[in-house]
Amino acid sequence: MTASNAKLKSYWQVNGEFGASLPMADRGLAYGDGLFETMRFQKGLCALADQHWARLLKGCERLSITLDKNRLLADLQSFLNNIQKQEPNLHGIVKLIVTRGAGGKGYLPPENSKTTLIWQWLPAAAPSTEAQNGVSLCVSDVRLAKQKLLAGLKHLNRLEYVLAADRAPAGQLPLLLDADEYVIETLSHNVFLVREGEVITPHLMHCGVEGVLKQFAQQKIVPSLNINMREACVSLNEIMAADEVFIGNSVRGFWPVTQLAANKKIVNWSIGNICRQFQKSHQLYLQSVHG
Amino acid sequence: MTASNAKLKSYWQVNGEFGASLPMADRGLAYGDGLFETMRFQKGLCALADQHWARLLKGCERLSITLDKNRLLADLQSFLNNIQKQEPNLHGIVKLIVTRGAGGKGYLPPENSKTTLIWQWLPAAAPSTEAQNGVSLCVSDVRLAKQKLLAGLKHLNRLEYVLAADRAPAGQLPLLLDADEYVIETLSHNVFLVREGEVITPHLMHCGVEGVLKQFAQQKIVPSLNINMREACVSLNEIMAADEVFIGNSVRGFWPVTQLAANKKIVNWSIGNICRQFQKSHQLYLQSVHG
Numbered sequence: 001m002t003a004s005n006a007k008l009k010s011y012w013q014v015n016g017e018f019g020a021s022l023p024m025a026d027r028g029l030a031y032g033d034g035l036f037e038t039m040r041f042q043k044g045l046c047a048l049a050d051q052h053w054a055r056l057l058k059g060c061e062r063l064s065i066t067l068d069k070n071r072l073l074a075d076l077q078s079f080l081n082n083i084q085k086q087e088p089n090l091h092g093i094v095k096l097i098v099t100r101g102a103g104g105k106g107y108l109p110p111e112n113s114k115t116t117l118i119w120q121w122l123p124a125a126a127p128s129t130e131a132q133n134g135v136s137l138c139v140s141d142v143r144l145a146k147q148k149l150l151a152g153l154k155h156l157n158r159l160e161y162v163l164a165a166d167r168a169p170a171g172q173l174p175l176l177l178d179a180d181e182y183v184i185e186t187l188s189h190n191v192f193l194v195r196e197g198e199v200i201t202p203h204l205m206h207c208g209v210e211g212v213l214k215q216f217a218q219q220k221i222v223p224s225l226n227i228n229m230r231e232a233c234v235s236l237n238e239i240m241a242a243d244e245v246f247i248g249n250s251v252r253g254f255w256p257v258t259q260l261a262a263n264k265k266i267v268n269w270s271i272g273n274i275c276r277q278f279q280k281s282h283q284l285y286l287q288s289v290h291g
Numbered sequence: 292m293t294a295s296n297a298k299l300k301s302y303w304q305v306n307g308e309f310g311a312s313l314p315m316a317d318r319g320l321a322y323g324d325g326l327f328e329t330m331r332f333q334k335g336l337c338a339l340a341d342q343h344w345a346r347l348l349k350g351c352e353r354l355s356i357t358l359d360k361n362r363l364l365a366d367l368q369s370f371l372n373n374i375q376k377q378e379p380n381l382h383g384i385v386k387l388i389v390t391r392g393a394g395g396k397g398y399l400p401p402e403n404s405k406t407t408l409i410w411q412w413l414p415a416a417a418p419s420t421e422a423q424n425g426v427s428l429c430v431s432d433v434r435l436a437k438q439k440l441l442a443g444l445k446h447l448n449r450l451e452y453v454l455a456a457d458r459a460p461a462g463q464l465p466l467l468l469d470a471d472e473y474v475i476e477t478l479s480h481n482v483f484l485v486r487e488g489e490v491i492t493p494h495l496m497h498c499g500v501e502g503v504l505k506q507f508a509q510q511k512i513v514p515s516l517n518i519n520m521r522e523a524c525v526s527l528n529e530i531m532a533a534d535e536v537f538i539g540n541s542v543r544g545f546w547p548v549t550q551l552a553a554n555k556k557i558v559n560w561s562i563g564n565i566c567r568q569f570q571k572s573h574q575l576y577l578q579s580v581h582g
Binding site for chain 1: 301303305312313315316317318319320321322323324327354355388391397399400409411433434436437438440441446447448449451452453454455456470478479498542545546
């Protein structure tokens with residue numbers, strides 16, 4: 001390992017054992033039978049932890065995966081204690097994979113499996129200019145299949161997203177539509193558009209991931225800004241006619257969208273006021289948590 | 292480990308190393324970014340190996356996963372050599388998982404990844420009475436999402452099948468329909484119905500797994516029996532009106548269906564002549580390979 005990629009070293013903990021490997025019979029590998037969360041930590045704290053745990057526990061409930069929140073939090077604390085020996089300021093990304101564990105009869109889950117908890121520590125995301133300058137989107141040619149039993153969950157069945165990433169032009173961020181041509185999300189951000197002062201975000205009843213930053217916006221940002229936000233079916237034409245478009249996830253925050261190429265048209269936006277208000281509100285909250 | 296489950300011990304080989312564990316950053320775990328095959332071996336041979344390799348290589352091509360067939364076959368041979376020390380007659384099930392390996396930038400695959408090959412040895416399936424006596428099907432309440440980019444592949448994104456298995460009444464084999472209510476397959480078998488002497492099997496352009504035994508039937512059984520077989524959209528009403536229904540996969544062979552409960556109706560079938568011809572043809576082929 002050279003000095004430059006030594007910085008990119010990541011660390012793992014599986015079922016409470018630092019540096020352990022995955023039991024080969026784990027259903028996470030065999031079937032994608034699990035969920036994940038990607039969390040931004042500063043000084044050992046994740047500002048949106050409540051939203052991450054809420055999504056994860058809801059996902060476990062929908063997939064009938066047993067997860068005890070006390071075990072989860074104790075396991076995270078032991079992981080952070082191990083990480084702190086390597087990364088004293090605990091500033092980085094924690095990825096958590098929760099699987100149903102091993103066992104069962106083929107697809108049929110075992111009656112009593114031991115849920116697998118896998119923690120990974122990754123370096124903090126490199127600073128980027130997108131939050132300031134905005135980002136361009138293209139429309140993916142992958143259409144997300146509609147499956148209401150899995151919609152909204154951050155589950156491990158992500159081949160559609162791998163294909164969408166692989167098929168996108170280099171350096172472009174793909175916007176994903178569903179099989180009915182409605183706008184859902186980008187590869188890893190929820191989408192927000194502004195029309196006549198109101199914020200609209202695609203509903204995710206059939207596919208897509210309910211983002212933690214979207215939850216935070218609904219719970220904390222919107223009430224503080226005297227703005228209305230609602231979920232709706234959003235067509236490509238509606239997004240292209242919007243006054244303002246932005247995207248967001250919990251690791252990167254909100255990014256303004258300055259260009260969208262679709263339907264043989266290109267629409268350019270200057271950076272809008274509501275995006276800047278969302279960014280500021282999110283930043284103030286992060287500062288209130290991390291100091 | 293007690294004496295009784297010692298018989299169920301399985302063995303693993305990862306990237307040529309017997310007993311190795313999975314690199315934690317493997318995309319098979321993170322995203323279900325891979326494929327699998329489950330193969331029946333007798334005396335060290337898999338009678339339908341050609342069909343397994345054909346499906347696997349087609350899947351790799353569609354997912355842009357690099358797989359060299361010579362490496363695959365050499366890796367299998369080294370695995371069987373290791374297994375033979377434990378299981379001298381090499382009579383059992385080989386499960387192969389092929390993943391895109393580690394690396395990449397989130398969902399985006401790396402430009403040059405090393406494909407992961409995971410072999411697992413499992414005991415042969417216990418003898419069962421279904422081939423002789425038939426099986427009852429119920430209709431799952433899980434509807435398979437339509438995704439033509441993944442249809443037909445035996446990929447690792449199998450949460451729909453886990454949910455279907457988990458939600459089925461105990462001991463019943465669920466029949467899976469797609470979002471448009473067309474019949475696709477059972478949890479792990481392709482479906483065949485007979486109408487006026489013709490065999491019809493659901494087309495799998497939108498979802499479902501193209502079974503190896505179905506391929507074998509198309510290539511070898513149907514031409515030898517002077518029967519016509521074709522793929523079509525199949526509704527529940529059509530299957531319930533069929534003269535004969537049977538299912539099949541490469542590990543278990545063909546099973547007659549003797550009952551289907553759906554739409555508040557129960558249909559019972561006696562075991563049909565064409566199912567018995569398919570079974571006999573498959574058995575003769577297995578004997579010609581294994582002796």
